[in-house]
Amino acid sequence: MKRKNEKTEDVKRWFLREAERLWPLALGSVSLRRGRCMREHCSACASGEGHASWALSGRQGRQRFSVYVPQAVAPEVQQAVEQGRQLQELMREAGQRYLASLKRARGLGREFGRKAGKR
Ligand SMILES: [Zn+2]
Numbered sequence: 001m002k003r004k005n006e007k008t009e010d011v012k013r014w015f016l017r018e019a020e021r022l023w024p025l026a027l028g029s030v031s032l033r034r035g036r037c038m039r040e041h042c043s044a045c046a047s048g049e050g051h052a053s054w055a056l057s058g059r060q061g062r063q064r065f066s067v068y069v070p071q072a073v074a075p076e077v078q079q080a081v082e083q084g085r086q087l088q089e090l091m092r093e094a095g096q097r098y099l100a101s102l103k104r105a106r107g108l109g110r111e112f113g114r115k116a117g118k119r
Pocket of ligand 1: 036037038039042043044045046050051
């Protein structure tokens with residue numbers, strides 16, 4: 001399918017196919033944080049060093065969130081965040097292609113601006 005003639009439905013199909021390929025998805029960031037443990041006599045905590053653990057954090061609307069990520073799944077979550085960024089790029093492209101398809105469907109071009117061949 002050529003982009004030049006694609007219809008709104010084509011853009012949708014293309015987008016959903018690409019989005020499915022990008023799963024798993026996450027938005028936010030995965031980072032190491034330091035915290036205290038539950039043990040009563042812990043030398044790491046007593047020294048102020050604490051324990052490092054991964055967390056997925058970001059914003060959900062106006063709220064900040066931070067969720068513990070077990071070490072064993074940290075690479076998967078990191079990957080999901082990377083693909084989440086790619087999905088944002090995909091949406092940027094989808095919006096432009098969607099708009100182009102709407103304009104084609106309704107025969108709407110530029111109303112203002114340059115016209116070829118006229119000075
Ligand atoms: Zn501790």
